[in-house]
Amino acid sequence: WLLVLLHVSVTREMISSAGAALLTSEYQKLVNDPNFARWRYGAQPLVEIPPDDGAVEGAPAAPNSLVIFSDFQCPRCRELHLIVRELLKRYPGRLRVAYHHFPLDPACNPHVRIIVHPLACRASKAAEAVRAAAGTDFFVQVLASEFDRGVKLLADNVLHPALPERAFRTVQRQAAASAAGLLESPDYLAERALKAALLPAGDPALREATPATISSLTLRDVEDYYRRVFRPDLTTIVVIGKVTPGEAKAVIEKHFGSWTAAGPKPEILLPPVPPNGPSSTAVPDQSRVQDKVSLVQTLGLTRANPDYYALELGNHVLGGAFYATRLYQSLREKSGLVYYVGSSFDVGQTRAIYAVNFACDPRNVSKARAIVERNLKSMQQAPVTSQELRQAKALLLREIPLSEASVESIAEALIYRATHELPLDEPTRAVHYYLELTAEQVQAAFARWIRPQDLVQVTEGPRPE
Structure with a gap:
């Protein structure tokens, strides 16, 4: 097998989850009790859950899989996420995590009868819109005998991306509608407050996407951005597997050799910031x-x-x-x-x-x-x-x-x-x-x-x- 991973160095801001839930301290003590968990879930039937479905983190071939059903407004989900991130960092290559949406709102979840988290559906839709969008990492995993063909496919996707107008409009509408709810969520407001306290006015990390700014974009804007930023002088390609350095270099140059950069190289590093005050x-x-x-x-x-x-x-x-x-x-x-x-x-x-x-x-x-x-x-x-x-x-x-x-x-x-x-x-x-x-x-x-x-x-x- 061969793995080819291509990364374009682009600074991105992560979209935070929304944040809170109606849980009392006494209830939390109860659900954290192992005896309660054995009593509550011991008699439940086992259900096969595809580990490759949903948003996946970790190594694809990891020996252990964890499937999480989560709500973006659930504070315990947020705390679990922090723990999972630490586990992924501590045990790289040994754990893969698949996330599934389970918003506590009947507007998009038929298994819920009452509205517990009114912004959860919007946050889930926003996350899916972002996940469906193109990122800065591209990879292909193929048999060694198909190395040339795999790299050709990878190069075609990177050098000639498909950006259909219809898909762009759909994602744009979803992202704009979801941003309205996300900007009002307590978790997002807390993140904004933290950045405002840490960073000087005008810092690039203080920029935010709003329904108005998302709706004002055109497909031409996206295409121009892609041409300006996705370029060979910002790209790193890693090849791992049953191939010699000479063979890998020859195949990469064959399919990516015509790729050229146009215009000045974008600045991808955030500027240093001064020490913050309390x-x-x-x-x-x-x-x-x-x-x-x-x-x-x-x-x-x-x-x-x-x-x-x-x-x-x-x-x-x-x-x-x-x-x-x-x-x-x-x-x-x-x-x-x-x-x-x-x-x-x-x-x-x-x-x-x-x-x-x-x-x-x-x-x-x-x-x-x-x-x-x-x-x-x-x-x-x-x-x-x-x-x-x-x-x-x-x-x-x-x-x-x-x-x-x-x-x-x-x-x-x-x-x-x-x-x-x-x-x-x-x-x-x-x-x-x-x-x-x-x-x-x-x-x-x-x-x-x-x-x-x-x-x-x-x-x-x-x-x-």
């Missing part, structure tokens, strides 16, 4: 009984900075490794203040953010934040213990070989390194970096980059106390 925003959501809290700040760090590895290692001590972290122990196990907590770094070529996310009752928001800040300061003021350091290193080193557990994950990783100007053997180098890091280096990195006093807080749900 702020707090509450986004009301009457359908929530718990608060979803995000504590975020911008960093002057880039992916090429050596401190990236020290921060990732420290985050696996602090909050990026589920149960075996300081934040989980402090906020969940010992105090019982939160239902979920996690932390992460998102580091790119020009900008980075650090985020701590948790969910709790409104009366516990201030208490939980104080504990988060105390833990961040502790990371800056003293080295982590030798046991914490060993455990974090073990977790990170285990993730590296798992990240190359499938052909698809290897191809995606090579694309990432190429587009982020990283060495192609970066995982091997990362092993040495992590092994050599000391507790003092982790402490110094947190002291250098993290600013507990400048955290932006966005709370979604009832007004926090």
Whole structure:
């Protein structure tokens, strides 16, 4: 078999889900009880669900499949999504996830009798419109004997895309109608509030699509954009399988050699942003009984900075490794203040953010934040213990070989390194970096980059106390 993956480097903003549901804390305790789950679902008949249906994430050939039925306005679905994203990151190549829409609104779901989430149908339709649209990744998987034919098919689709007027109008109407509901959703408003607090006025990431802007587009606009942006000097092609480098080069040049770029090369990197100041925003959501809290700040760090590895290692001590972290122990196990907590770094070529996310009752928001800040300061003021350091290193080193557990994950990783100007053997180098890091280096990195006093807080749900 051969896999050919083509990636065009285009900056895209993700469409957020809408966000809330009518769940009480007592009900949540009940449904989280394993005994309840065994009683409630043990007698239900088994149903065959096609794992390839729906929107799929993860490696196509992964040995484990997870099928999720979700509602864009369900807060627990959102928290599950965060956990699933972490699982996909931690076990690359071993898990594929298929998402199915199950909006709690009888307008589009005949299995629901009452309207629980009035915007769920609109959000689901918007997601489907986006999923149906062309993306920036193209791939083909063929038998080695059909390599030439497969690349010819791939090149024809990339160089001569089919953009029929009728399909464009249909998708345009769906996207415009769905955007109206999406722009009013609490989850979207919370995301907008977070960006407004973190980014300077006029930043490209603050742009948003509205029904008016979507409706004003013409097919000619889309065709012009495609010609301007989908171009060979922004493209990376990875070939993996039973083929020699010489054969691969000859076939790629045969079918893509005539592809030329016209006009100036677009700027695809977002500009660096200055450090943000502290702020707090509450986004009301009457359908929530718990608060979803995000504590975020911008960093002057880039992916090429050596401190990236020290921060990732420290985050696996602090909050990026589920149960075996300081934040989980402090906020969940010992105090019982939160239902979920996690932390992460998102580091790119020009900008980075650090985020701590948790969910709790409104009366516990201030208490939980104080504990988060105390833990961040502790990371800056003293080295982590030798046991914490060993455990974090073990977790990170285990993730590296798992990240190359499938052909698809290897191809995606090579694309990432190429587009982020990283060495192609970066995982091997990362092993040495992590092994050599000391507790003092982790402490110094947190002291250098993290600013507990400048955290932006966005709370979604009832007004926090």
